[in-house]
Amino acid sequence: MKLDYHALGDTGIQLVFGTEITEETNQKIRMFADYLNDHPIDGVVEWVPAYTTLTIYYLPRKLSFVSLRKKLEEVNEKQQGREAASASLVYIIPTYYGDDAGSDLPFVAEHNGLTKEEVIATHSEKDYLIYMMGFVPGFPYLGGMPEEIATPRRENPRAEIAPGSVGIAGAQTGVYPLESPGGWQIIGRTPVKLYDPDSDYPILLESGHYLRFVSVSKEEYEKIEDAVKCGEYVVETEEKKVGLRHEVG
Amino acid sequence: MSNDLFKVKKPGLLTTIQDHGRVGYQQYGIVVAGAMDSFSMNISNFLVGNKGDEAVLEVTVMGPKLEVLGDAIIAICGGNLSPTVNGKNVPMWKSFEVNAGDRLEFGQPVEGARSYISVAGGFDIPIVMGSKSTYLKAGIGGFEGRALERGDVLKSARNAKGKRGRALHYDEVPTYEKEITIRVVMGPHLHAFTDEAVETFLSSTYEVTPKSDRMGYRVTGPTLEHETSADIISEAIPLGGIQVPANGEPIILMSDRQTTGGYTRIATVISNDISSLAQAMPGCKIRFQEVSVEEAQEIYERNDRFIRTLEKVSG
Numbered sequence: 001m002k003l004d005y006h007a008l009g010d011t012g013i014q015l016v017f018g019t020e021i022t023e024e025t026n027q028k029i030r031m032f033a034d035y036l037n038d039h040p041i042d043g044v045v046e047w048v049p050a051y052t053t054l055t056i057y058y059l060p061r062k063l064s065f066v067s068l069r070k071k072l073e074e075v076n077e078k079q080q081g082r083e084a085a086s087a088s089l090v091y092i093i094p095t096y097y098g099d100d101a102g103s104d105l106p107f108v109a110e111h112n113g114l115t116k117e118e119v120i121a122t123h124s125e126k127d128y129l130i131y132m133m134g135f136v137p138g139f140p141y142l143g144g145m146p147e148e149i150a151t152p153r154r155e156n157p158r159a160e161i162a163p164g165s166v167g168i169a170g171a172q173t174g175v176y177p178l179e180s181p182g183g184w185q186i187i188g189r190t191p192v193k194l195y196d197p198d199s200d201y202p203i204l205l206e207s208g209h210y211l212r213f214v215s216v217s218k219e220e221y222e223k224i225e226d227a228v229k230c231g232e233y234v235v236e237t238e239e240k241k242v243g244l245r246h247e248v249g
Numbered sequence: 250m251s252n253d254l255f256k257v258k259k260p261g262l263l264t265t266i267q268d269h270g271r272v273g274y275q276q277y278g279i280v281v282a283g284a285m286d287s288f289s290m291n292i293s294n295f296l297v298g299n300k301g302d303e304a305v306l307e308v309t310v311m312g313p314k315l316e317v318l319g320d321a322i323i324a325i326c327g328g329n330l331s332p333t334v335n336g337k338n339v340p341m342w343k344s345f346e347v348n349a350g351d352r353l354e355f356g357q358p359v360e361g362a363r364s365y366i367s368v369a370g371g372f373d374i375p376i377v378m379g380s381k382s383t384y385l386k387a388g389i390g391g392f393e394g395r396a397l398e399r400g401d402v403l404k405s406a407r408n409a410k411g412k413r414g415r416a417l418h419y420d421e422v423p424t425y426e427k428e429i430t431i432r433v434v435m436g437p438h439l440h441a442f443t444d445e446a447v448e449t450f451l452s453s454t455y456e457v458t459p460k461s462d463r464m465g466y467r468v469t470g471p472t473l474e475h476e477t478s479a480d481i482i483s484e485a486i487p488l489g490g491i492q493v494p495a496n497g498e499p500i501i502l503m504s505d506r507q508t509t510g511g512y513t514r515i516a517t518v519i520s521n522d523i524s525s526l527a528q529a530m531p532g533c534k535i536r537f538q539e540v541s542v543e544e545a546q547e548i549y550e551r552n553d554r555f556i557r558t559l560e561k562v563s564g
Contacts, residue, residue, distance in 0.1 A: 006437035008487040009517030010545035014437055021482060033276075046273045048485035050509060055485035057275075060546045061553050133278040134483065134509030137387055141483065177278075178387060197389055202378060203277035 001028075003076055005069050008055065013068055015054045015076075021143065026131050029054050030088075030208030031079060041071055049207045050132045051141070090127050090210040092236040093175070095166050096221035097124075097188035104185035108151045108168060120215050122149050123166075123187065127210040127240065128173065138177035138195035138203045142211060145173045157183035164190045166213060188213070191225035192235055210240055252408065253318035254368060257401040261313035261355065263463075265383040266374050266391040267504075269302035274378050275485065275508040282382040282390070283504050285463060285527035286363055288423070289327035291556055293367035295563035296324035296344040297411045301556060304374055304381035306366040306403075310530070312355020313397060317347045322369040322411030328361020328425060328528050343416035344369075361425040361528035369411025373404035384505065385463070415563075421555075428454075428534040429525055433491065433516035434542050438481060441513040442493070446473040450515055451539055455499065459531040463505040466526065468535060472497030479513055486510040489518030489526075491537075501526065519545040521552045 004016035015032070018025040029049045036047060036056075043062030048055045058068055097120045098105040109116045128142040135141075150171040158181060161167075165176045167184030176182065177195035190213075194204045205211065216224070227233035257264075267290065270283025284290035284307055291301035312330045324344040325332050332339050334351050341364075347353060355364070374381040374392060383391025392401060439447060455470035479495035486492065490502040492512040501518060502510075503526075518526060519540065529535065540548070 007434050007517075007542040008437060009434050009489050010519050010521075010542060010549050012485075012487040012517070014484070019482075046275055048275045048508060050484040051482045053484040055487070057487070060549045064546055065542045132483065132509065133276060134485075135278060135507060137277065137279045137389070139278050197377060203274070203279070205277075207276065 001076075001080070003072075005072070007065050010060050010065070011057055013056050013058070013065065013072070015056070015072065016052060017054065018052045021051045021131065023129055023143070025052055026129060026208060028079070031082065032075065033208070035075055035079065039075075041068070043068070048132075048134075050134075087239040088209050090212050090238040090240050091205060092238065093166075093190050093192055093211055093213050094216040094220065094224055095124065095188040095190045095213045096218055097166075097215055099218070101189035101221070102166065102187040104154070104167075105187045108149060108185050108187055111151045112149055114148070119149050119187065122146050123168075123173065124213040124215050127212050130205055130207045130209050130211055132207045133203070133205065136177060136180060138205065140174060140194075140205050140207070140211060142173050145171055147171060151185050153183035154185060157181060158186075161186060162189060164192065164194070166190060189221075191221055191228050192233070193228060204235060252405050253402055254321055254372070254405045255315040255353070255403040256318055257313060257397050257399055257403075258316055258352075259314040260397045260399055260401075261308060262311040263309040264313045264397040265307050265385070266304050266372060267307045267382045268304040268380055270382050270504065271378050271380040271384070271390070278508050279378060279389070280384050280387070280505055280508060281488070282384040282463075283380070284365065284382075285504050286327050286365065286524040288524040288552075288556075289363070289365045290367075292342065292417055292559070293324045293326035293365045295559045296326070296342070296415050296417065297322050297367050297369040298409065298563060299367060299369065299371055301560055303367065303371040306372070306397075308355060308364040308366065310358050310362055312364060314355070315353040317351040317353055318349055318402070319405070320346065320348045321405055322346055322409075322413055323353075324367050324415075325364055326367075326417070327364045329359040330361075330364045331356030331359055332364065340416070342422050344411065344413050346413045358530070362530045363527055368405050370409030371406040373406040386505065423525065423528075425525070425528040427532070428536075429529060430536050430538050431522045431526055432519045432538050432540045432545065432548070433489075434519060434545050435516045435539055436514075438513040438515065441475055441477050441479075441481070442515055443474045443476045446475070446497075447515070449473060450499070451537055453536075455535045455537070457529045457531050457533045457535065461529075461531060463503055465503050465506060466501040466529070468499050468501065470498075473499065473515065475513065480511055481513055483509050483511040486514070487517055489520065489523055490514045491516045491518065503527070519548060521545075521548045
């Protein structure tokens, strides 16, 4: 597969992998980024995977645009026909749905003609692909929420949404990593910290992997919250084998 | 061992700790932040014998009033915001000594928008994700994650000798005009704009509006029409990216930009010209000039060589 390469000024290059949001495109981007991680190119500073693009920032002192593009074309050659190098992870995110942790749950249920329990079951049974990270530190752009629970944003956005809040906006779902204003319909909350500035690894999630919400009781929520506070909670992960369909031609 | 350096009597409009920014975390949504005018940051550090990217105080338009708590060698570079010590003008682009009891104050902005205060040895600020920079919106880094406030006490990191009277040659001191030319590499979403829009962008004069800050500069001028939609599938956005939302008015993305965005971008400002943009006040007139990526990288090389040379002689 040929990629498009665009110069972003003198210190950035954008690789375009496709024009539509698909899991397959995302998988290719992740494999490319993994390759760069395992085979560092001197002068490359960092990269940002997104839905259809991978953007690479570099030091022109060490690499010209032309020489970097050539190196990246070679990397792309090596990707052809390659199976996913590593299994994706599924991050298990314990979530306490409804009540004061998710005060918009009744609205989401009513809007979609479901019971609250049905909304929870629909929302928590899926593995959501983390297509990219952005917006605010540690925020995952998740794909694949079932249409049955899609709900428009609140007409009156809240001035303050607690960190860990799990919400729905249109056909998207996500988690607020830090306290911020927002218009998402809040259906639950996780005690897990997606963003912890005091940790050596301040950001929990990584794009290209998956996230699954698991419904927990208020008691379990509080137990986990205490463990998180003491630094004793480790987020559960599962391996998930994602095959890359072979390209034709 | 750290030493009390400044006590904030008046914080000024927006005074923050900044360095080269938080590099390497954009894929997790962590904003880079960092000094808007990295040239002035580098020079102010070299003048006091620091490494170029040591943290400095970035002072915006209306500067602070600081009480000096301990003797130190400092330098002030960038926009001329009328710095004084005990009421007397002090030179810019030149290191000098301040002593306990001095009052370092800023007055009216004369030229440029941002000044950078360096101190020999650097400021004592914890490093968060590889940087001392303040990212205001998420409260990350810098002095308690925020702009300086009255009563704050800043410390210097270590006793460093520093050299007073070290100055940048006046030929190399930038001037900040009210009309500037900013060089850009076109793209990546040129196909989303009409041919007229591209022509208009490169031939018109735009004006910096008051709605310009560390996140981005909103400029006003002839609007740019889209051939297709103004929206794209979200992707990484670079420093200097010029995004054009549906209203057709360009926004130039600066240090505190989000890591990703969903608007079409017509061009990217070359890294060398970000510093002059950082000094543009509302009302400043901008013309955009197209350069190739090869030309942009030649300009980068020249600037980089200059900075490396200064680093060597100052070290």
